[in-house]
Amino acid sequence: MKESEQEQRQSSTATETEEEDEHQAQEQEPVPVVKAIGPKADVSLLDQHSRLKKEAEARNVSEREKQLKEEQKILESVAEKTALMGVAELAKGIQYQESIQTGWQxxxxxxxxxxxxxxxxxxKHxxxxxGESLPAPIKTFKEMKFPKPLLSCLKKMGIKAPTPIQIQGIPTVLSGRDMIGIAFTGSGKTIVFTLPLMMFCxxxxxxxxFIRDEGPYGLIICPxxxxxxQTNDIIVSISQYMENEGFPAIRSGLCIGGVAVKEQMDxxxxxxHVLVATPGRLMDMLAKKMxxxxxxxxxxxxxxDRMIDMGFEEDVRTIFSYFKGQRQTLLFSATMPKKIQNFARxxxxxxxxVNVGRxxxxxxxxxQEVEYxxxxxKMVQLLHALQRTPPPVLIFSEKKQDVDAIHEYLLLKGVEAVSIHGGKDQEERTLSVQQFRAKQKDVLVATDVASKGxxxxxxHHVINYDMPDDIENYVHRIGRTGRRGKTGIATTxxxxNCDESILLDLKHLLIESKQKIPPFLATMVSENEQFLAMGGEVGCSYCGGLGHRITDCPKLEAMQSKQANNIGRKDYLASGAADW
Structure with a gap:
């Protein structure tokens, strides 16, 4: 009996001891901390935003690089593989290593x-x-070592100091270097190549x-x-002024279509010394050995660039073949995309x-003002637009029939107007330009034949009756005003009916020029803007348009379509259809 009581006491004591130990252990165990829910809950919102921004930028960079590679492939596939050189030079593998040496320093x-x-x-400018070994820019005509009579002639023409393209361009040409000159319209590019040529002559x-039938020493080709x-007239007027001051006469010949060959040959x-020519007539006279x-x-x-775009590339290559030795070559334009710069090099x-501006x-x-x-x-608004500024005013249209319709409408309204386009004979075209230039007529209505140079x-005012199919033509058109430091107005x-691509190019051109953006253009968004948002560069690498990428280039599409049509035509003719 005693033994059983003793066992019970020991058992109860052991149980109590276990319970006490368990209770003490529970007291000693730390209270668990409830953690915040979420994978980045321990990272501040600012740090999370920074990380997400970096990830987005990394994605944009990879997408941008992928798109740039695709665009580069497209550009390489359409790049000209044949050098812009004479056929004989290409056949013989002739490559000139040194620039032409001149006596000017x-x-x-x-x-x-x-x-x-x-x-x-x-x-500053x-x-x-x-390029290599760049000639120094020179800020005055006197330091360029032009003779005093020529400086007087320039002052008489209202040219007192060189423009930016002339500051760098004239020393480059006088040094005998080949040159690509790019500057906005009205910047004085013609002076850059005419004055050095006259000095060389x-x-x-x-x-x-120079004796009878000798020459020319210099050849200027215009589209x-x-x-x-116009270029020939500048050379003739400067030459006559210099001749009156006792210098030898510099004879300049004009070689263009629409004029009797006999008159030019005389x-x-x-x-x-100088021949100014258009490609077609020049090719014809060279082929006939005239x-x-x-x-x-x-x-x-x-x-x-306009000549190459207009399909004169093969003509130019053929003309190169008539040269008997190395020549100093100069290419000038207000619009010259990279693809043509690379091709021309x-x-x-x-x-x-030498590039002044983009x-x-x-x-x-x-x-620049744009009206929807x-x-x-259009015809009624044309009269309102004409009333905004005093004459002279230039009106451009794409189609010959529209030029004729506008001209007739203005004459009926009592406006002193003349017109030119490719369908008119050369005598009428020349007379219209002369009357407009002499301010005998207030308005000139024209196609793009009057837009280049x-x-x-x-x-005072350029009116685009319609938007051209090419943004480069738009730049050339409006460039007839705002010249020689004066302000002009362009209304379009x-x-x-306008293609969306050309309107997007126009929108970005207006943005670049800090012009007012019309509401209907402001709402238009292009793939190019999305690319810019990713940090990419602006514009098309093929044509230079600002509102699209090369993947949507209308000019490239038109060129490829033209090539495809020519291939089809050749195949058709090769099948025997030419005999019909």
Whole structure:
């Protein structure tokens, strides 16, 4: 009995001891902490935002790189594989290694100046230069070593100081270097290639006078007859002024279609120093051996990109084949996309690229206004637009029949107007331009034959009756006003017939020029803007348009369509259809 009681007491004591130990253990065990729910709950919102932003940027970079690679493939696939050189030079593998040497040197004090000074001058005038052994920029015509009579002639023409393209371009040409010159319309590109050429011709004439049927020493090729005539007139007027001051006569010949060949040959037979020509007539006269390029050492292509775009590329290559030796080659334009710059470099020796502003940019001196109108409202609004500024005014239209309709309408309304387009004969075109330039007529209505390079005095207003199919043509058109430091107005009529791609290009051109954006353009968003949001570069790498990418380039699409049609036509003709 005692033993059982003792066992019970021991058992109860053991149980109590276990319970006490368990209770103490529970007291000693730490209270568990309830953690916040969520994978990044321990990271601040600011840090989370920063991390997400970096991830988004990384995704954008990879997408941008992928798109750029695709665009590069497209550009390489359409790049010209044949060099812009003469057929004979390509066949013989002739490559010139050194630039042509001239007798001109910059003044010693400029030669002694450090490169840092030259870079300061370029930065001040917004001049971008590419190339090897760059010639120094020169800020006055006197320091360029032009003779006093020529300086007086320039002052008489209202040219007192060089423009940015002239500051860098003229020393480059005088040095004998090949050059690609890009500057906005009205910046004085013509002076860059005409003055050095006249100096070279004077040098040749003094050494050994040109005899009958000799020449030309310099060849200037222009895409339109009007531009060729204007360039020739500048050379003739400067030459006459210099001749009156006792310098040898510099004879210039004009070689364009629509004019009797005999009239042109009478000038050429006397021996010409300079020949200004359009590609078609020049090709014809070279093929018939009416002229030769045996002594020609200077070639300038004005509005070079337009000539290549207009289908003159093979003509230019053939013209190159008529040269008997190396020539100094100059290419000029206001709009020259990279694809044409790269293509053109194949024909140049150690070229210097002088760029004032972005290639294809509009002049900041032009106030650009865009109006959305129905087709039937255009004629009435045209009269309202004409009343906004005093004459002279230029009106552009895409179609010849529209030019004729506008011209007739203005005459009925009592407006003193003339018109030009490719369907008119050369005599009528020349007379219209002369009357407008002499301010005998208030309005000139024209197709794009008047948009490239023509310089009219004091154009106050350019009206685009319709938007051109190419943004480069728009830049050339409005560039007829706002020239020589003056302000001009450009009014453009658009409607639903305009292609969305060209309107997007126009929108971005207006943004770049800090112009007012009409509401209907502001609402349009392009793939290019989405690409810009990812940190990409602006514009198309093929044509230079700002509102689209190369994947949506209308110019590239048109070119490929044209090539496909030509292939189909060749196949059709090859099948025997030509016999019909």
């Amino acid at each position: 910059p003044p010693k004090h400029i030669q002694d100046m450090p490169e840092s000074r030259h870079n300061r001058v370029r930065r 917004h001049i971008l230069v590419e 004077l040098e040749q004439e003094k050494r050994l006078p 339109s007859r009007e531009l060729a005539r 000038v050429i037979h006397k021996g010409v 002229i030769n390029l045996d002594v020609c050492r200077y070639l300038c292509m004005d509005e070079a 194949s024909a140049l020796v150690h070229p210097v690229t 290639a294809g940019a509009a002049s900041l001196a032009i106030i 109108l129905k087709q039937e409202e 023509l310089d009219f005095p004091e154009i 009529f658009v409607n639903k």
